[in-house]
Amino acid sequence: MRGICCLRPGVPGISERIRVISIVDRFLEHARIWFFEAGGKRDIWLSSADWMPRNFIRRVEVAFPVEDASLKDRIADEVLGTQLLDNVKARFLHADGRYERIQPGSYGTPATAGAQPGEAAGAGPARHLSRGAAAGRRPGDVPGRAAPGAPEAEAPVIKPLVALAALSLTAPWRRVAPGVDTAPAAELGGDAAWAARVVLIDPAKARFLVRYDPSRPTIGEWRRRYPSALVIVTARSTRGTAPTCGRPASWWRTASG
Amino acid sequence: MRPTCELVADGKRVKGAGCQRQDALYFASVAREEPAAGPVSREPRQPRVPRFLAPADFRPEEWNEAMKSFPALVRAGAAGCAGPHYCAESSRTAAVAQLKDGKVLLFASQWPAVRREVARWLAEQVGAVDALNLDGGPEATLALKDEAAEDSIGGLGVGLPIVLIVTAR
Numbered sequence: 001m002r003g004i005c006c007l008r009p010g011v012p013g014i015s016e017r018i019r020v021i022s023i024v025d026r027f028l029e030h031a032r033i034w035f036f037e038a039g040g041k042r043d044i045w046l047s048s049a050d051w052m053p054r055n056f057i058r059r060v061e062v063a064f065p066v067e068d069a070s071l072k073d074r075i076a077d078e079v080l081g082t083q084l085l086d087n088v089k090a091r092f093l094h095a096d097g098r099y100e101r102i103q104p105g106s107y108g109t110p111a112t113a114g115a116q117p118g119e120a121a122g123a124g125p126a127r128h129l130s131r132g133a134a135a136g137r138r139p140g141d142v143p144g145r146a147a148p149g150a151p152e153a154e155a156p157v158i159k160p161l162v163a164l165a166a167l168s169l170t171a172p173w174r175r176v177a178p179g180v181d182t183a184p185a186a187e188l189g190g191d192a193a194w195a196a197r198v199v200l201i202d203p204a205k206a207r208f209l210v211r212y213d214p215s216r217p218t219i220g221e222w223r224r225r226y227p228s229a230l231v232i233v234t235a236r237s238t239r240g241t242a243p244t245c246g247r248p249a250s251w252w253r254t255a256s257g
Numbered sequence: 258m259r260p261t262c263e264l265v266a267d268g269k270r271v272k273g274a275g276c277q278r279q280d281a282l283y284f285a286s287v288a289r290e291e292p293a294a295g296p297v298s299r300e301p302r303q304p305r306v307p308r309f310l311a312p313a314d315f316r317p318e319e320w321n322e323a324m325k326s327f328p329a330l331v332r333a334g335a336a337g338c339a340g341p342h343y344c345a346e347s348s349r350t351a352a353v354a355q356l357k358d359g360k361v362l363l364f365a366s367q368w369p370a371v372r373r374e375v376a377r378w379l380a381e382q383v384g385a386v387d388a389l390n391l392d393g394g395p396e397a398t399l400a401l402k403d404e405a406a407e408d409s410i411g412g413l414g415v416g417l418p419i420v421l422i423v424t425a426r
Contacts, residue, residue, distance in 0.1 A: 004341075004342050024345070024346075024347045024371055025347075026368070026369075176401050176402060177402065177425055178425070179425075180423065182401060185364065185366070185378075188382065188383060189378065189382040189383075190375075190378050190382075191370065191374065191378070193368060193370075194350075194366040194367070194368055194369075194370040194375075195366060195367035195368040196350075196364060196365060196366035196367065196368075196370065196410070197364075197365060197399065197410060198362050198363065198364050198383075199362065199363040199399070199401070199423075200360055200361075200362050201360060201361045201362070201363070201423055202360055203306050203307050203359060203360070203361060204426075205425065205426055206423050206424065206425055206426060207286070207287055207322075207423070207424055207425075207426055208284075208286035208287060208307060208322060208361070208421055208422070208423055209266070209267070209286075209287070209322050209421070209422040209423075209424060210264050210265065210266045210286065210322045210323060210324045210419070210420075210421060210422075211266055211267075211419070211420050211422055212260055212264055212266050212271055212418060212419045213418060214258045214259075214260075214418055215416075215418075216416025216417060216418045217416065217417060217418075218413065218414055218415065218416060218417065219398050219400050219406075219409060219411060219413065219415075219417060220406060220413065222417065222420050222422070223400065226422050226424070228402075228424050228425070229402060229422045229423065229424055230401070230402045230423045230424060230425060231363060231399065231400070231401055231402070231422070231423035232398070232399070232400045232420050232421070232422050232423075233351055233353070233363050233365060233391060233398065233399045233400075233420065233421050233423075234351050234365075234391060234392045234396045234397060234398040234399075234411065234417045234419070234420055234421075235264075235324050235326060235351075235391050235392060235419040235420055235421050236260070236261055236262045236276070236324065236325070236326035236327070236390075236391060236392050236419060237260060237261060237392055237396055237417065237418045237419045
Protein backbone atom coordinates (compact mmCIF):
# COMPACT_ATOMS: atom_id res chain seq x y z
CA MET A 1 0.00 0.00 0.00
CA ARG A 2 0.99 3.60 -0.23
CA GLY A 3 1.05 5.34 3.10
CA ILE A 4 3.06 5.83 6.22
CA CYS A 5 3.16 2.96 8.66
CA CYS A 6 1.37 3.63 11.94
CA LEU A 7 1.95 0.12 13.21
CA ARG A 8 4.72 -0.78 15.62
CA PRO A 9 5.89 -4.29 14.81
CA GLY A 10 7.64 -6.62 17.19
CA VAL A 11 5.86 -5.48 20.33
CA PRO A 12 5.62 -8.51 22.64
CA GLY A 13 2.09 -9.71 23.09
CA ILE A 14 0.78 -7.40 20.45
CA SER A 15 2.68 -7.49 17.22
CA GLU A 16 5.68 -9.75 17.70
CA ARG A 17 4.71 -11.74 14.61
CA ILE A 18 4.45 -8.71 12.38
CA ARG A 19 7.36 -7.41 10.32
CA VAL A 20 7.35 -4.17 8.36
CA ILE A 21 9.69 -3.49 5.48
CA SER A 22 9.69 -0.22 3.60
CA ILE A 23 11.02 0.08 0.08
CA VAL A 24 11.43 3.35 -1.74
CA ASP A 25 12.86 2.68 -5.14
CA ARG A 26 12.61 3.92 -8.66
CA PHE A 27 9.15 2.59 -9.51
CA LEU A 28 7.26 3.70 -6.42
CA GLU A 29 7.21 0.14 -5.13
CA HIS A 30 3.89 -0.14 -3.45
CA ALA A 31 2.28 -3.00 -5.27
CA ARG A 32 -0.92 -2.71 -3.22
CA ILE A 33 -1.29 -6.43 -2.83
CA TRP A 34 -3.00 -8.05 0.12
CA PHE A 35 -1.84 -11.59 0.79
CA PHE A 36 -3.53 -13.84 3.34
CA GLU A 37 -2.64 -17.43 4.06
CA ALA A 38 -4.21 -19.75 6.61
CA GLY A 39 -4.49 -23.50 6.70
CA GLY A 40 -2.78 -23.74 3.34
CA LYS A 41 -5.35 -21.50 1.67
CA ARG A 42 -4.06 -18.40 -0.06
CA ASP A 43 -6.12 -15.31 -0.68
CA ILE A 44 -4.72 -12.49 -2.74
CA TRP A 45 -6.45 -9.19 -3.24
CA LEU A 46 -5.38 -6.28 -5.35
CA SER A 47 -6.43 -2.85 -4.28
CA SER A 48 -6.07 0.81 -4.94
CA ALA A 49 -4.74 1.04 -1.35
CA ASP A 50 -3.58 4.59 -1.80
CA TRP A 51 -4.00 5.06 1.90
CA MET A 52 -3.50 8.71 2.29
CA PRO A 53 -5.95 10.70 4.40
CA ARG A 54 -7.22 12.73 1.48
CA ASN A 55 -8.15 9.53 -0.31
CA PHE A 56 -10.07 8.09 2.60
CA ILE A 57 -12.06 11.30 2.82
CA ARG A 58 -12.47 12.36 -0.78
CA ARG A 59 -12.01 9.29 -2.91
CA VAL A 60 -13.11 5.68 -3.07
CA GLU A 61 -10.66 2.89 -2.36
CA VAL A 62 -11.40 -0.47 -3.95
CA ALA A 63 -10.06 -4.00 -3.48
CA PHE A 64 -10.86 -7.17 -5.40
CA PRO A 65 -9.78 -10.81 -5.07
CA VAL A 66 -7.57 -12.64 -7.54
CA GLU A 67 -9.16 -16.04 -8.08
CA ASP A 68 -7.01 -17.64 -10.77
CA ALA A 69 -4.46 -19.91 -9.05
CA SER A 70 -1.69 -19.31 -11.55
CA LEU A 71 -2.11 -15.56 -11.28
CA LYS A 72 -1.99 -15.81 -7.51
CA ASP A 73 1.29 -17.66 -7.74
CA ARG A 74 2.78 -15.12 -10.10
CA ILE A 75 1.76 -12.20 -7.91
CA ALA A 76 3.08 -13.89 -4.79
CA ASP A 77 6.37 -14.93 -6.32
CA GLU A 78 7.21 -12.30 -8.89
CA VAL A 79 5.99 -9.20 -7.11
CA LEU A 80 5.80 -9.83 -3.38
CA GLY A 81 8.63 -12.33 -3.45
CA THR A 82 10.91 -9.92 -5.24
CA GLN A 83 10.11 -7.08 -2.90
CA LEU A 84 10.59 -9.16 0.22
CA LEU A 85 14.01 -10.19 -1.02
CA ASP A 86 15.14 -6.62 -1.57
CA ASN A 87 18.45 -6.01 0.15
CA VAL A 88 19.39 -2.78 -1.53
CA LYS A 89 16.62 -0.30 -0.90
CA ALA A 90 14.67 -1.98 1.87
CA ARG A 91 14.34 -0.52 5.35
CA PHE A 92 13.31 -2.61 8.33
CA LEU A 93 11.03 -1.04 10.92
CA HIS A 94 11.96 -1.69 14.53
CA ALA A 95 9.56 -1.76 17.44
CA ASP A 96 10.78 1.65 18.59
CA GLY A 97 9.74 3.22 15.32
CA ARG A 98 13.25 3.45 14.00
CA TYR A 99 13.95 2.37 10.44
CA GLU A 100 17.18 0.57 9.71
CA ARG A 101 18.42 0.25 6.21
CA ILE A 102 19.23 -3.29 5.26
CA GLN A 103 22.85 -3.22 4.33
CA PRO A 104 23.24 -3.39 0.56
CA GLY A 105 24.48 -6.78 -0.37
CA SER A 106 23.39 -8.55 2.78
CA TYR A 107 21.86 -11.92 2.04
CA GLY A 108 24.04 -12.48 -0.96
CA THR A 109 23.85 -10.76 -4.27
CA PRO A 110 22.31 -7.31 -4.15
CA ALA A 111 18.75 -7.37 -5.34
CA THR A 112 16.42 -4.44 -5.66
CA ALA A 113 12.70 -4.37 -6.24
CA GLY A 114 13.22 -1.51 -8.65
CA ALA A 115 15.33 -3.45 -11.09
CA GLN A 116 13.97 -4.85 -14.31
CA PRO A 117 14.76 -8.18 -15.94
CA GLY A 118 18.10 -8.10 -17.63
CA GLU A 119 18.85 -4.64 -16.36
CA ALA A 120 21.61 -5.48 -13.97
CA ALA A 121 23.36 -8.69 -13.18
CA GLY A 122 21.39 -10.53 -10.58
CA ALA A 123 18.97 -7.74 -10.08
CA GLY A 124 15.93 -8.62 -12.18
CA PRO A 125 12.99 -10.41 -10.63
CA ALA A 126 13.46 -13.56 -12.69
CA ARG A 127 17.11 -13.86 -11.76
CA HIS A 128 16.26 -12.84 -8.27
CA LEU A 129 13.81 -15.62 -7.68
CA SER A 130 15.98 -18.21 -9.31
CA ARG A 131 18.77 -17.52 -6.87
CA GLY A 132 16.62 -16.76 -3.87
CA ALA A 133 17.72 -19.82 -1.97
CA ALA A 134 21.33 -19.25 -2.85
CA ALA A 135 21.08 -15.73 -1.60
CA GLY A 136 20.37 -17.17 1.80
CA ARG A 137 17.41 -15.04 2.57
CA ARG A 138 13.82 -16.09 2.51
CA PRO A 139 11.02 -13.61 1.97
CA GLY A 140 10.15 -12.08 5.28
CA ASP A 141 13.36 -12.92 7.03
CA VAL A 142 14.43 -10.37 9.56
CA PRO A 143 17.35 -8.54 8.04
CA GLY A 144 20.74 -8.13 9.53
CA ARG A 145 23.90 -6.35 8.74
CA ALA A 146 26.09 -7.38 5.91
CA ALA A 147 28.83 -9.76 6.76
CA PRO A 148 32.30 -8.28 6.75
CA GLY A 149 33.62 -8.30 3.25
CA ALA A 150 30.19 -8.70 1.71
CA PRO A 151 29.82 -7.00 -1.66
CA GLU A 152 28.50 -3.49 -1.51
CA ALA A 153 26.01 -2.93 -4.27
CA GLU A 154 25.43 0.65 -3.45
CA ALA A 155 28.54 1.89 -1.82
CA PRO A 156 28.34 5.59 -1.08
CA VAL A 157 29.05 7.38 -4.30
CA ILE A 158 30.58 10.79 -4.08
CA LYS A 159 29.24 12.41 -7.15
CA PRO A 160 31.40 15.01 -8.79
CA LEU A 161 30.72 18.56 -7.90
CA VAL A 162 29.40 19.57 -11.23
CA ALA A 163 27.58 22.68 -10.17
CA LEU A 164 29.79 25.33 -11.61
CA ALA A 165 30.65 23.45 -14.76
CA ALA A 166 27.11 22.32 -15.36
CA LEU A 167 25.57 25.68 -14.81
CA SER A 168 27.99 27.49 -17.03
CA LEU A 169 25.53 26.96 -19.86
CA THR A 170 27.65 24.74 -21.98
CA ALA A 171 26.18 21.39 -22.95
CA PRO A 172 23.72 19.92 -21.99
CA TRP A 173 21.74 23.14 -21.90
CA ARG A 174 19.18 24.01 -24.53
CA ARG A 175 18.02 27.56 -24.97
CA VAL A 176 14.30 28.17 -24.61
CA ALA A 177 14.56 31.96 -24.85
CA PRO A 178 17.14 34.57 -23.91
CA GLY A 179 17.86 34.06 -20.24
CA VAL A 180 15.92 30.79 -20.10
CA ASP A 181 17.70 27.48 -20.60
CA THR A 182 16.76 23.90 -19.86
CA ALA A 183 18.65 20.67 -19.25
CA PRO A 184 17.92 17.14 -18.07
CA ALA A 185 18.58 16.87 -14.34
CA ALA A 186 20.45 13.63 -14.92
CA GLU A 187 23.04 15.54 -16.94
CA LEU A 188 23.69 17.68 -13.88
CA GLY A 189 24.24 14.81 -11.52
CA GLY A 190 20.60 14.20 -10.69
CA ASP A 191 19.20 10.70 -10.41
CA ALA A 192 18.27 9.46 -13.87
CA ALA A 193 15.35 7.58 -12.34
CA TRP A 194 13.65 10.89 -11.62
CA ALA A 195 13.34 11.60 -15.34
CA ALA A 196 13.53 15.22 -14.30
CA ARG A 197 14.48 18.44 -15.98
CA VAL A 198 15.55 21.84 -14.80
CA VAL A 199 15.05 25.29 -16.22
CA LEU A 200 17.58 27.99 -15.39
CA ILE A 201 16.24 31.54 -15.52
CA ASP A 202 18.06 34.83 -15.43
CA PRO A 203 15.80 37.26 -13.54
CA ALA A 204 17.34 40.13 -15.48
CA LYS A 205 15.75 38.77 -18.63
CA ALA A 206 12.61 37.11 -17.38
CA ARG A 207 9.99 37.63 -14.72
CA PHE A 208 7.86 35.34 -12.61
CA LEU A 209 4.11 35.63 -12.26
CA VAL A 210 1.99 33.80 -9.74
CA ARG A 211 -1.50 32.98 -10.94
CA TYR A 212 -4.38 31.42 -9.08
CA ASP A 213 -7.68 30.10 -10.37
CA PRO A 214 -9.77 27.89 -8.10
CA SER A 215 -11.49 26.40 -11.14
CA ARG A 216 -8.27 24.44 -11.63
CA PRO A 217 -7.38 25.00 -15.29
CA THR A 218 -5.29 22.34 -16.94
CA ILE A 219 -1.81 23.10 -18.23
CA GLY A 220 -3.27 23.42 -21.73
CA GLU A 221 -5.71 26.05 -20.54
CA TRP A 222 -2.99 27.98 -18.74
CA ARG A 223 -0.92 27.96 -21.93
CA ARG A 224 -3.83 29.33 -23.91
CA ARG A 225 -4.32 32.11 -21.36
CA TYR A 226 -0.64 33.02 -21.37
CA PRO A 227 0.61 32.36 -24.89
CA SER A 228 3.78 34.32 -24.18
CA ALA A 229 4.68 32.12 -21.23
CA LEU A 230 8.14 30.65 -21.57
CA VAL A 231 7.68 28.23 -18.71
CA ILE A 232 4.71 27.20 -16.58
CA VAL A 233 5.26 25.16 -13.44
CA THR A 234 2.75 24.05 -10.86
CA ALA A 235 2.83 25.59 -7.41
CA ARG A 236 1.51 24.60 -4.03
CA SER A 237 -2.18 23.93 -4.36
CA THR A 238 -3.41 21.21 -2.11
CA ARG A 239 -3.79 21.04 1.61
CA GLY A 240 -0.71 20.53 3.65
CA THR A 241 0.56 17.28 4.93
CA ALA A 242 -0.05 16.60 8.59
CA PRO A 243 0.76 13.58 10.69
CA THR A 244 -1.57 10.75 9.80
CA CYS A 245 -1.22 8.57 12.86
CA GLY A 246 -3.54 9.24 15.72
CA ARG A 247 -5.81 11.71 13.96
CA PRO A 248 -9.50 11.00 14.47
CA ALA A 249 -11.55 10.75 11.31
CA SER A 250 -13.46 13.86 12.31
CA TRP A 251 -10.24 15.89 12.21
CA TRP A 252 -9.64 14.95 8.62
CA ARG A 253 -13.20 15.72 7.63
CA THR A 254 -12.78 19.17 9.06
CA ALA A 255 -9.31 19.72 7.69
CA SER A 256 -10.10 18.47 4.22
CA GLY A 257 -13.33 20.33 3.73
CA MET B 258 -11.80 27.22 -2.36
CA ARG B 259 -8.78 28.98 -1.02
CA PRO B 260 -5.26 27.88 -1.79
CA THR B 261 -3.29 26.03 0.82
CA CYS B 262 -0.71 28.77 1.17
CA GLU B 263 -0.82 32.52 0.86
CA LEU B 264 0.06 34.15 -2.41
CA VAL B 265 0.23 37.53 -4.08
CA ALA B 266 -0.88 37.47 -7.71
CA ASP B 267 -0.80 40.60 -9.85
CA GLY B 268 -0.67 42.70 -6.70
CA LYS B 269 -3.66 41.02 -5.07
CA ARG B 270 -3.15 39.13 -1.87
CA VAL B 271 -4.91 35.79 -1.53
CA LYS B 272 -4.80 34.37 1.94
CA GLY B 273 -4.19 30.67 2.28
CA ALA B 274 -6.27 28.23 4.21
CA GLY B 275 -3.44 26.52 6.02
CA CYS B 276 0.28 26.29 5.41
CA GLN B 277 1.45 27.08 8.92
CA ARG B 278 4.39 24.74 8.74
CA GLN B 279 7.63 25.99 10.18
CA ASP B 280 9.50 24.90 7.08
CA ALA B 281 7.41 27.00 4.73
CA LEU B 282 9.01 29.80 2.71
CA TYR B 283 7.91 32.55 0.41
CA PHE B 284 9.25 32.89 -3.09
CA ALA B 285 8.82 36.58 -3.77
CA SER B 286 9.41 37.19 -7.42
CA VAL B 287 8.24 40.63 -8.54
CA ALA B 288 8.56 43.66 -6.28
CA ARG B 289 5.84 46.27 -6.20
CA GLU B 290 6.62 49.35 -8.24
CA GLU B 291 8.44 52.11 -6.42
CA PRO B 292 6.25 55.11 -5.64
CA ALA B 293 6.90 58.16 -7.79
CA ALA B 294 9.99 60.05 -6.71
CA GLY B 295 9.16 62.97 -4.47
CA PRO B 296 10.92 66.32 -4.27
CA VAL B 297 13.32 65.02 -1.66
CA SER B 298 16.04 62.89 -3.08
CA ARG B 299 16.95 59.84 -1.15
CA GLU B 300 19.32 57.00 -1.32
CA PRO B 301 18.47 54.62 -4.12
CA ARG B 302 16.99 51.46 -2.76
CA GLN B 303 18.40 48.12 -3.57
CA PRO B 304 16.33 46.58 -6.33
CA ARG B 305 14.19 43.79 -4.96
CA VAL B 306 15.03 40.83 -7.10
CA PRO B 307 13.43 37.41 -6.72
CA ARG B 308 14.30 35.89 -3.40
CA PHE B 309 13.22 33.44 -0.77
CA LEU B 310 11.89 34.84 2.47
CA ALA B 311 11.02 33.34 5.80
CA PRO B 312 7.39 34.04 6.74
CA ALA B 313 8.49 36.48 9.44
CA ASP B 314 10.38 38.54 6.88
CA PHE B 315 7.68 38.62 4.25
CA ARG B 316 5.63 41.79 3.81
CA PRO B 317 2.98 41.30 1.15
CA GLU B 318 2.68 45.03 0.44
CA GLU B 319 6.22 44.99 -0.94
CA TRP B 320 5.58 42.41 -3.61
CA ASN B 321 3.45 42.16 -6.70
CA GLU B 322 4.01 38.45 -7.20
CA ALA B 323 4.81 36.01 -4.43
CA MET B 324 3.85 32.60 -3.22
CA LYS B 325 4.33 30.51 -0.13
CA SER B 326 4.98 26.80 -0.10
CA PHE B 327 6.64 24.03 1.88
CA PRO B 328 8.87 22.37 2.76
CA ALA B 329 12.07 24.30 2.26
CA LEU B 330 14.44 21.94 0.50
CA VAL B 331 17.55 24.09 0.85
CA ARG B 332 18.20 27.01 3.16
CA ALA B 333 21.39 29.08 3.20
CA GLY B 334 23.11 26.49 1.08
CA ALA B 335 22.35 23.55 3.35
CA ALA B 336 20.02 20.75 2.38
CA GLY B 337 16.88 20.65 4.48
CA CYS B 338 13.80 18.49 4.44
CA ALA B 339 15.26 16.11 6.98
CA GLY B 340 11.99 15.09 8.60
CA PRO B 341 10.12 11.84 8.18
CA HIS B 342 7.04 11.19 6.09
CA TYR B 343 6.69 14.00 3.59
CA CYS B 344 10.40 14.54 3.07
CA ALA B 345 11.02 10.81 2.83
CA GLU B 346 8.15 10.22 0.43
CA SER B 347 8.81 9.34 -3.14
CA SER B 348 6.56 11.11 -5.54
CA ARG B 349 6.73 13.28 -8.58
CA THR B 350 8.18 16.56 -7.44
CA ALA B 351 8.44 20.18 -8.54
CA ALA B 352 10.65 22.78 -6.92
CA VAL B 353 12.06 26.26 -7.30
CA ALA B 354 15.60 27.16 -6.27
CA GLN B 355 17.97 30.10 -6.39
CA LEU B 356 21.68 29.99 -7.06
CA LYS B 357 24.41 32.21 -5.68
CA ASP B 358 24.33 34.46 -8.71
CA GLY B 359 20.61 35.10 -8.26
CA LYS B 360 19.49 32.91 -11.12
CA VAL B 361 16.38 30.89 -10.47
CA LEU B 362 16.15 27.21 -11.21
CA LEU B 363 12.91 25.30 -11.70
CA PHE B 364 12.85 21.54 -11.25
CA ALA B 365 10.21 18.94 -12.06
CA SER B 366 10.38 15.19 -12.19
CA GLN B 367 8.35 12.93 -14.40
CA TRP B 368 8.94 9.98 -12.13
CA PRO B 369 8.94 9.75 -8.35
CA ALA B 370 11.77 11.37 -6.48
CA VAL B 371 12.40 11.41 -2.75
CA ARG B 372 12.26 15.06 -1.74
CA ARG B 373 15.12 14.71 0.67
CA GLU B 374 17.33 13.40 -2.13
CA VAL B 375 16.28 16.21 -4.42
CA ALA B 376 17.16 18.65 -1.65
CA ARG B 377 20.60 17.14 -1.25
CA TRP B 378 21.22 17.23 -4.97
CA LEU B 379 20.14 20.84 -5.26
CA ALA B 380 22.39 21.90 -2.39
CA GLU B 381 25.45 19.79 -3.02
CA GLN B 382 25.63 19.49 -6.77
CA VAL B 383 23.61 22.28 -8.28
CA GLY B 384 24.82 24.81 -5.74
CA ALA B 385 21.41 26.13 -4.73
CA VAL B 386 21.37 28.61 -1.88
CA ASP B 387 17.65 28.26 -1.26
CA ALA B 388 15.08 25.87 -2.65
CA LEU B 389 11.44 25.26 -2.02
CA ASN B 390 9.19 22.35 -2.83
CA LEU B 391 6.33 23.47 -5.04
CA ASP B 392 4.02 20.55 -5.41
CA GLY B 393 4.17 16.84 -5.92
CA GLY B 394 2.21 13.91 -7.16
CA PRO B 395 -0.01 14.21 -10.19
CA GLU B 396 0.04 18.01 -10.06
CA ALA B 397 3.79 18.25 -10.62
CA THR B 398 3.92 19.91 -14.02
CA LEU B 399 6.47 21.85 -16.02
CA ALA B 400 5.79 22.95 -19.58
CA LEU B 401 8.02 24.95 -21.90
CA LYS B 402 6.98 27.32 -24.64
CA ASP B 403 6.45 25.72 -28.05
CA GLU B 404 6.86 22.30 -26.54
CA ALA B 405 4.55 19.50 -27.59
CA ALA B 406 2.11 18.76 -24.80
CA GLU B 407 3.26 15.17 -24.51
CA ASP B 408 6.83 16.34 -23.97
CA SER B 409 5.91 18.39 -20.93
CA ILE B 410 6.43 17.04 -17.47
CA GLY B 411 3.11 16.34 -15.84
CA GLY B 412 -0.38 15.17 -16.50
CA LEU B 413 -2.26 16.79 -19.30
CA GLY B 414 -5.67 16.59 -17.69
CA VAL B 415 -4.74 17.54 -14.14
CA GLY B 416 -6.16 20.75 -12.77
CA LEU B 417 -3.60 23.28 -11.54
CA PRO B 418 -5.11 26.00 -9.39
CA ILE B 419 -1.80 27.80 -8.83
CA VAL B 420 1.01 28.14 -11.33
CA LEU B 421 4.27 30.02 -11.57
CA ILE B 422 4.62 31.53 -15.02
CA VAL B 423 7.88 32.75 -16.54
CA THR B 424 7.65 35.47 -19.20
CA ALA B 425 10.22 37.56 -20.99
CA ARG B 426 10.88 41.04 -19.64
